[in-house]
Structures are given as C-alpha cells and as structure tokens.
C-alpha cells in the first residue's frame with residue numbers, strides 16, 4: 664500500500680450549494696474540479712474538512728466509526744467559517760454514497776477506508792473578503808489505507824514550542840486548513856533543527872496539542888489531557904480514548920497544565936498522540952529549550968497499547984461495541 668494520502672479510490676460524492684440550496688448528492692469519477700481564479704476559498708481560506716474511517720470486518724460487513732460526530736464537527740467548522748452549513752442528513756448521505764460506491768476497494772483489517780469530506784467556499788468574488796461565500800462545494804473522497812504501524816511502532820520525538828500558536832484561542836476547534844498553514848513554519852523548523860517529528864504547541868507555557876493530533880499523558884492510574892476550551896481540536900479519537908480509559912479504571916483529568924508540570928511528570932509517565940489516521944502514536948521524547956526529556960523509558964507504554972487495542976478492538980468488530988460507536992453500512 665502506498666504512502667498515506669496519495670492513493671485514492673476512483674469515485675467521489677459531490678453536492679453543490681447554489682441559489683440557497685444544496686444539490687442532490689451525485690457520485691462521479693474522481694477528477695479535477697474547475698475553479699474560477701477568484702474563487703473564495705483560494706483567497707480567503709473558506710475551507711474545512713473531516714477524516715474518518717470505514718472498516719471491513721472479518722465477516723465481510725462494513726462499518727463506520729462515530730461518523731455522526733464527524734458530521735457534527737464539520738457542521739460546526741462550516742458555521743465558524745461562515746460557509747453554508749450542510750444538514751446532517753446531506754452529509755451522511757454524501758459519506759454513505761462515497762463509501763458505497765467503492766466497497767470493493769476497502770482493504771481487509773487492519774487496513775481501512777479513510778474518508779475525507781471537504782467543504783469549500785466557491786463564490787467567485789474577491790470583494791467578499793469580509794463575508795462568507797454564498798456558494799459552496801461539498802465533496803467526499805476516499806483512500807484505502809494500510810496498517811499505520813506495519814513497520815513497527817517508533818516512539819515520536821516532539822519539540823515543545825512555547826512561543827508560537829497553531830491557531831487562535833477560539834479557532835483551534837475548527838478543522839480548517841488555515842490552522843495547518845499557521846503551524847507549518849514551526850513544524851518545519853522543529854524537523855530541521857531538532858530532528859523532531861512534530862511540535863507540541865504550548866503557547867504561554869500551556870500545553871495544547873500538536874499540529875494534527877491531540878496529546879495525552881498517562882501517569883500511574885491518571886490520564887491527563889488538555890480540556891476542550893476552543894483552542895484545541897475536539898478529537899473523536901481523544902474522546903473515545905478518554906471513555907475507554909474510564910472503562911479500564913483510569914482516572915481522567917481534562918485540565919489546563921503547564922510545560923513545567925509536563926516535564927516533571929514525564930520521567931514516570933507514558934504519552935501519545937491521538938487521531939483518526941494513526942489512532943494512537945507513542946511519544947518517547949520531548950525536546951524543550953534544546954534539551955531532550957525522555958517520557959517513561961522512551962519506549963512504547965503498556966497502558967497506551969492497552970488503550971489502542973481496546974479502541975481498535977471495537978473499530979474492527981473484535982470486541983463488544985458497548986458505546987454504540989459503530990454503524991453498519
């Protein structure tokens with residue numbers, strides 16, 4: 664299987680918002696769109712997206728994981744970007760149509776079909792800098808993905824950045840390209856200057872998240888992660904892991920905490936990043952002001968792997984779905 668993000672199925676689902684209404688969802692061959700050079704999204708970044716997965720269980724049935732949560736989050740993002748907000752019904756029908764069109768291309772476990780719903784402002788009007796796009800395009804593309812950890816799990820090295828922000832205090836909860844653009848410079852410098860895999864954004868010394876994943880720490884029987892306050896993305900993987908941690912008897916703390924606290928906890932903790940693509944990626948080292956700080960023994964924590972197995976067990980239909988997170992197609 665090719666690198667994540669570059670292999671696509673050959674069908675996509677599309678709906679357009681013009682004259683105040685959404686068109687019926689159409690499934691069409693994956694291919695380029697034609698956009699006027701004055702298109703709103705190209706100038707004013709009116710764009711948001713989602714990422715979720717469909718799994719083919721051992722019995723051949725196909726299941727989505729918590730797709731209603733992705734739908735609600737895309738609607739929240741659209742609202743924040745002053746884009747036309749698609750109904751939950753429209754979004755669900757676009758996601759289902761995109762998956763149903765390519766069921767033969769869904770890989771066997773532990774592979775999955777990664778689903779990328781995307782919404783962009785398509786009004787061609789460069790004078791509309793101060794208002795939302797009145798036209799929009801919703802499309803859902805899909806990508807077969809393999810086992811993220813096929814080459815074994817390598818603990819990540821994170822650079823702690825306490826100067827830059829990946830977003831603003833309230834826009835951090837919006838899944839929009841602008842937040843990624845804002846964090847790129849810091850991430851590229853971290854890679855070049857410190858050999859870091861990712862940046863842990865901690866503006867003003869307050870721990871938030873990385874550019875594309877939530878950050879979670881486990882110390883003894885306590886799970887610690889930043890509370891949702893608009894500055895970080897409300898990850899669905901994050902939320903699932905917090906629930907499963909509680910089920911396993913861990914005490915969950917959604918709190919504000921500082922870099923100093925994080926570094927004091929690190930030696931006897933485990934840490935990981937959470938998100939749909941990688942599920943859960945262990946963090947072995949934190950770099951702060953040029954100094955490396957090992958997390959636990961620098962390897963992959965037992966609790967982390969226990970949580971990852973609990974989550975993938977439900978996603979893969981191997982353990983009972985006690986929280987009603989999966990939906991059969």
Ligand SMILES: *Cc1c(COP(=O)(O)O)cnc(C)c1O
Nearest residue numbers: 875876877896898899900938939
């Ligand atoms: C998508 C994303 C996440 C992870 O969200 P999931 O719903 O778990 O996939 C975390 N942080 C950022 C900034 C993201 O864009």
